[in-house]
Amino acid sequence: MALISMKHVTKIYPKGTRPALDDVDLEIERGNFVFLVGASGSGKSTLLSLLLHEELATDGEIRVAGNDLRRLSNRRVPQYRRSLGFVFQDYKLLTNKTVWQNVAFALEVIGTRRSTIRSLVPQVLKTVGLIGKENNFPHELSGGEAQRVAIARAYVNHPQILLADEPTGNLDPTTSLGIMEVLDAINRTGTTVVMATHNEEIVNSMRKRVVELHSGKIVRDERNGSYDSAKFFPDADVAAKAHQALKRGAAVNVAQSAESGAISQPLVSAVPSSMESSTANAHDMDRFKNTLVESKAVNDADEGHEASRRSADNGTGSKGSSHTEHGEAAEQGSAEQGKVEQNSSGVSSPAPSVPPSSASSTLPQPPAKTESEAVEHHKDAHDEFPTEARPGTSLSDEHVTNGTRTNSHAPARDAFNASQYEDTANEGIARLAKSVHSGKTGRYGKAFAPVENTLTWGKGITAEDVKAAANKPPTPPKAASHEPGQVKEHNSKRQSSPSASQPTPPSADGHEEAKQ
Numbered sequence: 001m002a003l004i005s006m007k008h009v010t011k012i013y014p015k016g017t018r019p020a021l022d023d024v025d026l027e028i029e030r031g032n033f034v035f036l037v038g039a040s041g042s043g044k045s046t047l048l049s050l051l052l053h054e055e056l057a058t059d060g061e062i063r064v065a066g067n068d069l070r071r072l073s074n075r076r077v078p079q080y081r082r083s084l085g086f087v088f089q090d091y092k093l094l095t096n097k098t099v100w101q102n103v104a105f106a107l108e109v110i111g112t113r114r115s116t117i118r119s120l121v122p123q124v125l126k127t128v129g130l131i132g133k134e135n136n137f138p139h140e141l142s143g144g145e146a147q148r149v150a151i152a153r154a155y156v157n158h159p160q161i162l163l164a165d166e167p168t169g170n171l172d173p174t175t176s177l178g179i180m181e182v183l184d185a186i187n188r189t190g191t192t193v194v195m196a197t198h199n200e201e202i203v204n205s206m207r208k209r210v211v212e213l214h215s216g217k218i219v220r221d222e223r224n225g226s227y228d229s230a231k232f233f234p235d236a237d238v239a240a241k242a243h244q245a246l247k248r249g250a251a252v253n254v255a256q257s258a259e260s261g262a263i264s265q266p267l268v269s270a271v272p273s274s275m276e277s278s279t280a281n282a283h284d285m286d287r288f289k290n291t292l293v294e295s296k297a298v299n300d301a302d303e304g305h306e307a308s309r310r311s312a313d314n315g316t317g318s319k320g321s322s323h324t325e326h327g328e329a330a331e332q333g334s335a336e337q338g339k340v341e342q343n344s345s346g347v348s349s350p351a352p353s354v355p356p357s358s359a360s361s362t363l364p365q366p367p368a369k370t371e372s373e374a375v376e377h378h379k380d381a382h383d384e385f386p387t388e389a390r391p392g393t394s395l396s397d398e399h400v401t402n403g404t405r406t407n408s409h410a411p412a413r414d415a416f417n418a419s420q421y422e423d424t425a426n427e428g429i430a431r432l433a434k435s436v437h438s439g440k441t442g443r444y445g446k447a448f449a450p451v452e453n454t455l456t457w458g459k460g461i462t463a464e465d466v467k468a469a470a471n472k473p474p475t476p477p478k479a480a481s482h483e484p485g486q487v488k489e490h491n492s493k494r495q496s497s498p499s500a501s502q503p504t505p506p507s508a509d510g511h512e513e514a515k516q
């Protein structure tokens, strides 16, 4: 059974003159990365709101991770939402909590030990470039900063499903690239990502599944899709752009194959040298991952006996591991989630095949899947995504194909190691990085700023950096039309954040109005 299933779903708002969603059928398998595209008002946000159970469908059936949302009692809604991460355009941060508390809260509700929270929160905040903003409240943040808090919260929670509504809508291209890197990394941990976007560049670079809505109806559902569809909007310009996007993907693959003898390379080596500042952030992410691994090792050691007993009682190691990860407060939720997993897939999850690391070697392994279970899962995944039909094969698909993650509570070590070592998914990010940093003219006719002139994900450029850059011999310009500080016009419903394109961290007076 699909992780997300919508059958004949219609949504009519009380004041709506037409259905916001009209008889929608949609199935999304575990591990997919799906872009929702479509004109303003086509129903993308409504679809996400229904999945989050913020809105109720007027008609039809919605099942998410085995939960029939029509039957979800109010009491179980918070627990249901714990299996979801959400990164929405208006951030949905808790206004009465600081940045630190917003991220910590995501861990508190799943019963994470206080010492672990104290260790993880600063690191995830560093990863997303929010050091120094820990004590700010949401109304004291710029749009980009608020979005980074939302991403940090989603990342730290390791959700089954991440719903994102225009997460890059308010951000400059480089910061958007960073967000896509993080979303891609989250997806590679096995989390299913459903992202509504108007960003053509991202969709065309990532080559993920694209579902297009038009007046509340799904008019296109393409694997490895592009932003515009020549099929539904058959003008020559759209056809040429879709064709070009496809060719660009193929070109990156071929170039990488020629360089490395393999189909793909890790992002770090696949991106241009101008991306070094972004790869510095990759180190931050790795540090964060290691701490999570180490913290989990401590938790596991502390609670190992109890977890083993529960594992034995349940007959599944994964439930035991979820208990140790989330603690007593989440016990009931985890157990119920386990039931959901059993209902939806009928199997527990095996560990991904990853190289051993010193930190991970001390951790208990989840039980191996039996051969028949593995074959069955493998077959199901191949039915949906035949290998030969996947030119831009993504790691998320590989995860499903290999059956490497079918349980939301797979140990963090496995998930993070998988994202660290498996690199085929980086093709999409590498294409996006090349595109963002190529200095080419964007959709709206303005040149992208060179990376040196924009904030880089997780690493604002300091005065020292600027001074050091000034002392360096000049690099050849990438495009004749570049002007420092000039950025692509944002494809957003909202105004761009003034602070996001500045080379220095935003000042208090550069903050936007309250975000809630």
Ligand SMILES: Nc1ncnc2c1ncn2[C@@H]1O[C@H](COP(=O)(O)OP(=O)(O)OP(=O)(O)O)[C@@H](O)[C@H]1O
Binding pocket: 013, 014, 015, 016, 019, 020, 038, 039, 040, 041, 042, 043, 044, 045, 046, 047, 493
């Ligand atoms: N709370 C509401 N009450 C009444 N109508 C609504 C409400 N929310 C959305 N709608 C309507 O439902 C339709 C779909 O809106 P929705 O926000 O889902 O579109 P969207 O594709 O997300 O648009 P955008 O890209 O601008 O975010 C629109 O016609 C909108 O006016």
